[in-house]
Amino acid sequence: MLDRLPVLIDPVSFAERGKQLLGAIEINELSRLSEILLDNSGEINIDLSFGKEGRVPTIVGEIKANLILECQSCLKQVVLPIDKHFKLGMVTSLEQADRLASDCEPMFLNDEKVSLNELVEDELLLALPDFPRHPYECVEREKAEPIIETVVEVEQVESNNPFSVLAKLKNTGD
Numbered sequence: 001m002l003d004r005l006p007v008l009i010d011p012v013s014f015a016e017r018g019k020q021l022l023g024a025i026e027i028n029e030l031s032r033l034s035e036i037l038l039d040n041s042g043e044i045n046i047d048l049s050f051g052k053e054g055r056v057p058t059i060v061g062e063i064k065a066n067l068i069l070e071c072q073s074c075l076k077q078v079v080l081p082i083d084k085h086f087k088l089g090m091v092t093s094l095e096q097a098d099r100l101a102s103d104c105e106p107m108f109l110n111d112e113k114v115s116l117n118e119l120v121e122d123e124l125l126l127a128l129p130d131f132p133r134h135p136y137e138c139v140e141r142e143k144a145e146p147i148i149e150t151v152v153e154v155e156q157v158e159s160n161n162p163f164s165v166l167a168k169l170k171n172t173g174d
Helices: 009-017 031-036 096-098 117-127 162-174
Strands: 019-026 044-054 057-072 077-091 106-108
Touching: 009 031, 009 044, 009 057, 009 077, 019 117, 031 117, 057 117, 077 096, 077 117, 096 106
Parallel strands: 077 106
Antiparallel strands: 019 044, 044 057, 057 077
8 A cells, every 4th residue: 555646557567566556536637537527626536456367467446436527417517426346457469358257357558557547537437427417307397288289181092903093094195
């Protein structure tokens, strides 16, 4: 456990040493997430445990935050509590990703170092709903006048022969 969270982490090295990161990140440090929020004050609490499953380095994590978004029904603010648990397996190829356990999501490593803020921000963005709304119905349905439906009756011409219209044209010579 560290007093201050590192900016860049080496997940493979951390996994080999069985490290744990426990702390908080300011929401305003996460630029992509801040663009979506109505208020980017506050912090995100993280608890990341690095380890290995067989030969695969893993990160087991928990992220907790209260994010303030815009309700898509009433356009007022809604507080969305996030409590996300995840497990990442670090891989360098699709073949390795296919061999991961079913409870483990792949995390592709290109470089040795990974931005901790980007890792947390990615997981938070995945946890957000497509259309944030209040848990209750915040927009009252307006009691409008009942819609009057008009029924148009189509007069159906009964005909035994579907070509009767053509027969009439033949007789008139048009």
